[in-house]
Amino acid sequence: MEEFDWTSIPGALPILADGMLITLEITATAILIGILWGTVLALARLSGNRPLAWLAAAYVNLFRAVPLVMVILWFYLIVPTLLQRWFGVSQSSDIRMISALVAFALFESAYYAEIIRAGVQSVPKGQVDAAFALGMPYHLTMRLVVLPQAFRNMVPLLLTQAIILFQDTSLVYVIGLADFFGAAYKVGDRDGRLVELLLFAGAVYFILCFGASLLVWQLQKKYST
Amino acid sequence: MSMIQIENVSKWYGDFQVLTDCSTHVTEGEVVVVCGPSGSGKSTLIRCVNGLEAIQQGRIVVNGTALADPTTNLSKLRAHVGMVFQNFELFPHMSVTDNLTIAQIKVLGRSTAEALARGLAMLDRVGLKAQASKFPGALSGGQQQRVAIARALAMDPICMLFDEPTSALDPEMVNEVLDVMVELATEGMTMMCVTHEMGFARKVADRVIFMDHGRIVEDASKDDFFGTPRAERAQLFLSKILQH
Ligand SMILES: Nc1ncnc2c1ncn2[C@@H]1O[C@H](COP(=O)(O)OP(=O)(O)O)[C@@H](O)[C@H]1O
Ligand SMILES: [Mg+2]
Numbered sequence: 001m002e003e004f005d006w007t008s009i010p011g012a013l014p015i016l017a018d019g020m021l022i023t024l025e026i027t028a029t030a031i032l033i034g035i036l037w038g039t040v041l042a043l044a045r046l047s048g049n050r051p052l053a054w055l056a057a058a059y060v061n062l063f064r065a066v067p068l069v070m071v072i073l074w075f076y077l078i079v080p081t082l083l084q085r086w087f088g089v090s091q092s093s094d095i096r097m098i099s100a101l102v103a104f105a106l107f108e109s110a111y112y113a114e115i116i117r118a119g120v121q122s123v124p125k126g127q128v129d130a131a132f133a134l135g136m137p138y139h140l141t142m143r144l145v146v147l148p149q150a151f152r153n154m155v156p157l158l159l160t161q162a163i164i165l166f167q168d169t170s171l172v173y174v175i176g177l178a179d180f181f182g183a184a185y186k187v188g189d190r191d192g193r194l195v196e197l198l199l200f201a202g203a204v205y206f207i208l209c210f211g212a213s214l215l216v217w218q219l220q221k222k223y224s225t
Numbered sequence: 226m227s228m229i230q231i232e233n234v235s236k237w238y239g240d241f242q243v244l245t246d247c248s249t250h251v252t253e254g255e256v257v258v259v260c261g262p263s264g265s266g267k268s269t270l271i272r273c274v275n276g277l278e279a280i281q282q283g284r285i286v287v288n289g290t291a292l293a294d295p296t297t298n299l300s301k302l303r304a305h306v307g308m309v310f311q312n313f314e315l316f317p318h319m320s321v322t323d324n325l326t327i328a329q330i331k332v333l334g335r336s337t338a339e340a341l342a343r344g345l346a347m348l349d350r351v352g353l354k355a356q357a358s359k360f361p362g363a364l365s366g367g368q369q370q371r372v373a374i375a376r377a378l379a380m381d382p383i384c385m386l387f388d389e390p391t392s393a394l395d396p397e398m399v400n401e402v403l404d405v406m407v408e409l410a411t412e413g414m415t416m417m418c419v420t421h422e423m424g425f426a427r428k429v430a431d432r433v434i435f436m437d438h439g440r441i442v443e444d445a446s447k448d449d450f451f452g453t454p455r456a457e458r459a460q461l462f463l464s465k466i467l468q469h
Contacts, residue, residue: 126310126312126314127314127316129272129277129308129310129314130308130310130314130315130316131316131328132277132300132303133275133277133303133306133307133308133310133377134303134304134327134328134332134376134377134380135300135301135302135303135304135305135328135332135333135380136300136328136331136332137300140331140332144316144327144331145316148318149316149317149318152318
């Protein structure tokens with residue numbers, strides 16, 4: 001069996017860094033939009049407005065019942081046409097990146113919505129009563145009293161979801177986007193050092209995700225006391 | 226003038242009738258104590274007064290405003306009806322100061338400086354000026370309940386509702402809260418208090434209401450209630466409660 005040969009890695013670092021940037025960009029966008037849109041979906045489901053709650057539930061259940069890799073492909077096939085029709089964006093813009101961002105944001109929203117819904121329900125009913133009794137209307141009660149407490153309870157779950165998301169971004173290889181995993185694959189394939197490059201990429205994923213998990217664990221310990 | 230009017234109110238949770246044809250009133254400046262066995266509907270009745278619970282029959286009018294009137298802005302009404310809960314319900318993610326000022330600023334539209342001045346004055350009034358920058362979790366139960374009272378008072382309420390404000394407290398902390406309530410009562414605040422503290426009732430109540438199985442079975446002046454309660458259940462209840 002051949003010896004491992006790590007020499008192509010130093011030269012590949014700039015490409016890998018570019019890939020990591022794409023990975024982080026998708027992750028950050030999906031977290032941000034996922035939490036915002038997820039909050040809207042969660043509040044819609046809890047609103048007591050039947051049609052609204054039903055629509056939100058349908059959205060959440062649809063996205064949770066479909067594999068992420070398919071969602072990424074769908075959006076890659078649909079988004080370019082839509083962008084062109086609605087906004088006149090030309091096919092030459094970075095369609096892959098945009099469609100990946102949209103797919104991840106919408107998909108993650110469904111998961112964040114469920115986490116946030118559970119978080120809102122974890123806030124004692126008496127807190128809502130107290131806010132109402134002080135004259136706060138529903139939106140102030142949510143914004144000032146319920147959501148801040150809900151998010152504080154949810155921090156570990158939100159971070160765990162972010163770690164899963166960070167790993168799942170590697171699925172963009174199906175649309176040929178060079179995220180960190182895609183970049184490693186490309187370089188390895190080019191240099192005939194696929195095993196080394198994928199081992200290296202795996203190690204980087206492991207260190208980052210395991211480090212983040214330790215942080216979550218620390219937070220959980222802190223919050224549970 | 227009648228501050229709170231409760232007329233023939235009935236309420237159901239599904240098939241279960243929790244309130245049956247309840248009528249009473251609280252006049253401006255009056256202190257009315259509501260007592261009765263656990264599960265008799267006291268909390269439900271007092272929560273109906275500021276619309277935290279909806280009623281299916283009857284009418285509730287607060288300061289001339291009918292709660293069920295479609296033009297009534299419930300939030301606006303509640304802003305001027307103070308309520309104190311059994312479990313304090315301070316906002317745990319805010320300092321005492323923020324607890325005191327947030328609704329003044331966001332609901333009444335007061336400036337931060339104005340709200341702070343009013344909040345701290347109320348905090349001083351309940352004897353907790355030194356605790357302003359602490360968080361609720363760092364306070365004892367009695368202190369938390371006094372902050373909750375200060376928070377309600379900072380909104381300049383036209384009347385105050387209390388739902389068993391001392392029931393969740395350790396016995397040695399009951400009096401610090403009752404003292405604040407007695408002071409409020411003697412200053413002329415209109416109060417409707419669900420409580421089993423008969424010492425408090427004797428000291429400041431004008432009337433005592435006794436509830437049983439969702440009905441108001443006795444509604445009498447303090448002297449009549451403690452002297453000659455008419456309803457048998459009230460007599461029994463009193464003799465039990467006054468033993469300890
Ligand atoms: N949200 C609810 N759903 C169903 N039943 C309730 C609800 N809240 C209270 N009840 C019932 O209504 C009755 C009166 O409750 P409550 O007003 O809390 O009594 P009290 O304050 O006098 O102890 C009790 O039997 C209680 O179980
Ligand atoms: Mg009760």
